[in-house]
Amino acid sequence: MKLFQTLLNRRRFLQSSAAVGASAGAVTAGITGLTGLTLVEQARAQTPRGETVVTKNVCAQCPARCGIDVYTTDGSVHAIYGDTGNPIANGKLCPKGHLGSYFLYDPDRFKGPMKRTNPNKGRDEDPGFVPISWDEALDTVAERLNDLRRRGESHRFSMFYGRGWGASDAGMQGTFGQLYGTPNAAIGHSSMCADGSKKAKHATDGNNSYNSYDYRNTNYLLIIGASFLEAFRPYNNVMQMWGHMRSKSPKTRVTTVDVRMNPTMAASDRALYIKPGTDGAFALAIAHVILTEGLWDRDFVGDFTNPNLQFVAGRRVSPSVFNEKWVHGLADWWNEEVKDRTPEWAESVTSIKAADIRRTAVEFGSTRPAVALFERGATGHSNGTYNGMAIHSLNALVGSLFAEGGLGYQMGPSYGSLPADADDYLDDYARNGAWREQPRIDMKGTERWPMVGNMMQECAPNHLAGDPYKLDTAMFFYTNPIWSAPNPQVWEEALKDVFVIDTSPFPGETAMYADIVLPDSTYLERLQDIPTYPFEGWPMAALRVPAVEPIHDTKMYGDVIIELGKRIEGPTADYYRELDNIENVVRHLAAGFADDPGDNGVNDFETWREKGVWYKKPYQWRQIRGEFYEWDGQRYARQMSEEEVQQQLLKTPSGKFEFRSGYLEEHADYIEREMGIPRARAGLVQWVEPVHTGGDGDLHFVTPKTPLHAEGRGANIPHNIAIHQPIVGGRNTVYLEVHPQTAKERGIRNGDRVRITSDLGSIEAECRYVASHRADTLVLPFEYGHWAQGRWAKDRGPGNSSEITANVSDPISGLASYYTGKVRLERA
Missing domain, CATH: 2.40.40.20 (Barwin-like endoglucanases)
Structure with missing residues (x-):
């Protein structure tokens, strides 16, 4: 305070001195021997910069989808803050959330559509890009696609994408593929991201998705290979919840298991270093202790028919003496796998001390509610799905599925219908063309990859081998496989003889192989819908509102698809003329809010644009002491039937959490062939040794x-x-x-x-x-x-x-x- 007063008094002194000097100019002008004194001009107020406009947008620095307020003055973006009305951001941002203007004003951005003039492609080749008009660029692409369709080779066109944001960009690709006629629209990057965690849940509880979490009420977190305080989604909100969990009463206890020290481990109560790829062995040992110590949640899991019976290490139990409730195959799982997976056994596999495993298991099993979460650290291996299944099984054992303080799955927003129904615009080629007999270029859904969602990393080697065929044309949105795919050198070779269309705003490696560049607008220049990634389960959808008109000659990707669709021969063009543009699409989506207004009053496009987000709390379902209930508007009051639980929540063949997966058993022959696991064991949650690559690497x-x-x-x-x-x-x-x-x-x-x-x-x-x-x-x-x-x-x-x-x-x-x-x- 004294320092402030000193500076203030000095400032006033200087101002007073300047004023006196200005009023006594003749006197000061006549003084000699004084140096450093100059007259100052009369102080003036700063010239107003102009009107400042705040627009609602959604950050694109990571998948979190935090709502942001973007400040624009005189047409220039100069500040970005978290939106206080957005439940993910809560007025806050992570360090990179403020960097959006770097994207917008990046001097290396593509300034408009371009075509390649150098036919040679490679790292050291200058593409020789020259600017062209949007009409020329779109006409060039459309003519190529129409020609493929005329020849019955439309399947040789593929659309590749990375981060899809909603129905108004990546969500439009599937419809385009159906109308045009290709199985390759679109191939996502999820197989190079986090499909392992989704598939582990698909195999055990029937939901092929990421989990939503009720961190606010969690009392124990067991974090395995998830980089929770570095890159777990939604990152900004995760940091906020960390502060809440670690300061509430009772304080959430955290054990982190990873191969390296990271911010999460450093901030945890217990840090356990694990040998890479052995996460499943650790989880099975945790399950072993929970069962032998009698710590499982009896309301959710079930119990022995005789209270004197118990799980004893190394000893089998008869399935007939255990009454299962919301789980399937527990006694079988114990007999065939878990009874021998002691902490001592796990220590020999994972290098984590048996005493630490046992201590962690007792804490996790005796604390309610508790959550085990994981990501690529556990699943980025040849045994990744089985690792993830073992970890997720812990959530079933302690009754955390759909419970307060536990985990669930994300509900979707109440969108309205699009301006037209694509099924009404399918011509005979789209319905019955030979393209329908062709597999995807990544071989998804074939005997080679029967269970996957995407296999983007296989597309380049498949193209080079001509198996199942050669691609002719490929379009890329929000993905850069020449840099990010494993062994990307293969993509460099593969795309040399493919006509490449790149839509990135930036000159990435894949763009350097482009024949046509159709540059997307950055996220601060787009209008588009943003349904939330799994967050707290209740439905939510944000809206990106352009903070400025595109500063270069760019187009939002969804509008590019619409304009391209208008140029495709046949009724496809009529469909896209009905869509017209992305604003029309978004307005139709928002019409659904009229019948289901958001908690913040959003009920149409204009209120969505004003508020930036629509959401409806609470989560619709809740498991309470082993019974499932649905929200009736005031409380969780309506009890659900077993059939409803199976349809809405536990979507497995049995309608329960499966320790012996019916989904995996459907593919037992494939699993035996590819992984050497006997057919009879293929469905079990089990330990599988990882196969490490790298030759003689140590x-x-x-x-x-x-x-x-x-x-x-x-x-x-x-x-x-x-x-x-x-x-x-x-x-x-x-x-x-x-x-x-x-x-x-x-x-x-x-x-x-x-x-x-x-x-x-x-x-x-x-x-x-x-x-x-x-x-x-x-x-x-x-x-x-x-x-x-x-x-x-x-x-x-x-x-x-x-x-x-x-x-x-x-x-x-x-x-x-x-x-x-x-x-x-x-x-x-």
């Missing part, structure tokens, strides 16, 4: 995302670059994090340039000692290694970790095994 190699990872585009944001890896002092690069003992054994000093080698090749990086990691595990955060993407990203930092990551996948989920590779390390 160190595990993991490539986690950091909090500043901005959906693969963070490497070209200067502010991001400066603080990307703060724990080890990273500025302007990303260091390879190495345990000191591991480095010294190889003669590597802190700061040395090192070479990381797998059976695919080598990349280089700068070593940084991190004593808090496992000694057998190298950590290289995923962000840099670009040879394109913009002036700040190009050639910065270490090599691209994807280039030494083998393209192998979990046979069940199809998830690429990013975390299962082994490498060698040496001084460069």
Whole structure:
């Protein structure tokens, strides 16, 4: 306070001195011997900058979908804050949420549609892009697609996408594929993201989705390979909930299991280091203790017919003496798998001490409500689905499914119908054309990959082999597989003879192979709907409102699809003329809110635009002491029947949580063929040894995302670059994090340039000692290694970790095994 008064008094003194000097100019002008005194002009108020407009939008720096308020003055965006009316953001943002203007004003952005003039493609080839009009660009693409359709080869056109936001962008691709006639619209990047966790839940509780969580009421979190405080969705809200959980009474206790020290482990009550790929063994041992100690939730799981009976290690039980309630196959699971999975056994597999496993199990099993959550750290291996099933089984044992403080699944918004029904515009070719007999280029749904959702990583090698056929034309939205796919060198070769259409606003690696660039607008320039990713379960949909008109000659991706559709021969064009444009589409979606107004009063397009979000609380269903209830408008009062539970919540063949999965048993022959698991055991939640890639590599190699990872585009944001890896002092690069003992054994000093080698090749990086990691595990955060993407990203930092990551996948989920590779390390 004294400092403030001193500065204030000094300021007033100087102002007074200036005023006196100005009024006595003649006197001061005649004084000699005084230097440094000058007359000042009369003070004036700052010229108003103009009207400031605040628009509602949704951040696109990660999948969290936080609502944002965007401040624009005189047509320029100058500030972004969390929207106080958005339940995910709650007026807050994570560090990267404020960086949207970097995207908008990136000087390396594509300024408009372009065509390639250099027929040669490669890293060192200049595409020779020249600007063209939107009409020429869209006409060129449409003529190519129409020609394929005339020849009966429309299946050779594929649409690839990464982050889809809603019905008004990626959600339009499937309809386009049906009307045009291709099975390859669209192939998502989920097989290179997190399909392992979704498939694990599909196999056990019947929901092929991510979970929603009631963190506010959780009393125990068991976090396994999830990078909870770095990259778990929705990240901004997760940090807010962490503060609540760790300060409420009772305080939420947290045990974190991972292969490296990260912010989550550092902030947890217990940190357990696990050998990569052995997460399922740990979870089975936790289950073993919960059962032998009698800690399972009897209301949800069931109980013995005789209270004197119990689960005893190594001893079988008769299924007839256990009455199951909302689970299926528990006694069978115990007999065939869990009875021998003691903590001592798990210690030999995972390297976690048996005493720590037992202590964790007792805590988790005796605390209600408790949640076990996981992500790619546990599922990014050849055994990923079985690992995830074992972890998710813990949620069933403690009765957390659909319970207060537990986990559920996300409900969708009450959207209205589109302006036209696509089924009314299918011509004979769309209904009966030969394209319908063709498999997808990724072979999803065939004997090769019968259970997967997507297999984007297989498309390039399949194209090169001509199996099942060669692609002719490929369109990319929000994905850059030439950089992000495992073994992306194959994509570099594959796309040399494919007509490539790229829609990114930025010059990424895939864009450098483009024949036509149809640049998307950035998220601050788009109008589009944003249904929430799994959050708290109740339905929610935000709206992106353009903060400014596109500053370059760009179009929102949904409008590109509509304009392209208008150019396709036949009734397809009539359908897209009915849609007209994305604003018309969004207005029709919003019409559904009239019959189901949001809690904040949103009931049409205008109120949606004003508020930025529609939502309806609470979650519709709740499991209470082993019974399921539906919300009646005031409380969870209407008890659900078993049939309703199966239809709405536990969507398995049995209508229960399945420790012996009926879904996996349907594919038992495939599982036996691909994984060597006997048919009779294929459906069991079980321990399966991981198969590590990397030849003679002796160190595990993991490539986690950091909090500043901005959906693969963070490497070209200067502010991001400066603080990307703060724990080890990273500025302007990303260091390879190495345990000191591991480095010294190889003669590597802190700061040395090192070479990381797998059976695919080598990349280089700068070593940084991190004593808090496992000694057998190298950590290289995923962000840099670009040879394109913009002036700040190009050639910065270490090599691209994807280039030494083998393209192998979990046979069940199809998830690429990013975390299962082994490498060698040496001084460069």
